[in-house]
Amino acid sequence: MLNDNAILKNISLEFAASSNTALLGVNGAGKSQLLKILVGERWPDPDGRGQITYTDARGKVLEKSDILSKIALVSGERQDKYLRYDWNFSVQRVVGTGCHGGDRPIVKLSAIERRRVTKLLQRWDVWHLRRRLFLTLSYGERRRVLLARALAAQPGLLLLDEPFNGLDDSSRRTLDRELRRLSKARITVIVTGHRAEDIPRVFTRIVVLKSGRVHHDGARCALVTRSLQESPVKPRLATVAIVKNHKHRSMPLVTLRNASLYRDYRPVLCGVNWVIGPHENWAIVGANGSGKSSLLRCLYGDLPIALGGVLERRGHAPGVHIEQWRRRIGLVSPELQAEYLDDVTLLELVVSGIRASVGLDFPATAAERSLAAQALQTVGLVCNSERALKGLSYGQRRLALFARAIVRRPEALLLDEPLTGLDTVWRVHMRALLSHLAQGGMQLVMATHHRTDLIPEITHAMGLKNGSATVGRRADTGYFSPLM
8 A cells, every 4th residue: 555545456476585586567567566565665554464474495484674684676766866865976885885785885895895896896897987976877877886786785685676777788788697697696586677578588487467466477478468568547649739839940949069068077978069950859879878868968958068169049048047948848857857756746746847947836826737737638647646756656757757848838858768667558658649749849859778769750860979979860870870
């Protein structure tokens, strides 16, 4: 139960020692909540009737206080906490905190622990990042660091909630390799996912949750694939009235000349020249750490370009407060999603998009409530608008962020891995919505790792690699040959 809503119903599962289980299901099926119960962050029932029992290999019941220190969880929500609380330590120190189970490096590591951290940094291909500050990394790089941190705890039970989210092809291969390695170790591993293809073949047991119940528990079969394509909610594409005659519509949306970006005094992009012309829709592709998210944050106004470069935004004169630009542009990004606390309601989140803020300084007006309700209906999120975010899955929160982005009917959308965390049904729905918006005249700039996330209305591509950018029309790039 969560906020008087039954998230999981009559769940009875047993996870044997040294076993590998894949936990699959659509958005809102209860996967993340089940992992939170296993790690001790949630109790099954508010009245205390539900039970969790941990036993050793001999069947002896173990005390929860002893076993919880042997359980490690990696999830999008836990990753967001580092940004929310500004835990900006070096990568090496973040991985080191796993040795003692804390979030902050307050305990000095022993020589053995330092060697363990070094090996994990090398195994997860983040050794070259060891001195970098955690919050200056890309989303995918942070995910690999936290996976290494989880193993530093030498857990007996490893819980991975959508671990492939935000990873490029190379990082996905690294994770796949490590999961196969863990399958041979004396560690019980439970992985959640939306895409059956994300689950390595060594995970022979598949548990499918549907509407909070166990729908399938056994081997892979056609039933598994079909169940992931069935959603308890059938989304419908709502009509979006788009303002087509924005002032200055014939001008380029953004112009960059000799623009360079730095993070933590390190160059991310150097000498970028880029014009987003009127009616153009762009995709930005590149490996983790190539600068996709930083470039989008620059366009939005969160990051400045280095001295000597030029950044011009359509209809936004120099010296005008950046808030005026943000009121005309919608944003969907993992970083923005992380800024909202669990007790924020859907209504507050969407209305904050009207005001181009995070949080509200005064209650929503009747007009704002009406606009928020329309935006939520458009993305297909048919929830009580007063419902808190903590009652939603990670994918449902992403849908709410979409509603926030389109609530003002903006001129353009800046989208950073927008379909990450969405199941098959919702990805199809949101691609249709993005196509509808593009056809209505709303410009799109979309960073992604997945070719299947792209819509036909994308006209141009930018590939980022080693600090430089390659740009061209989509048809001229071999359907995104720069994709890495």
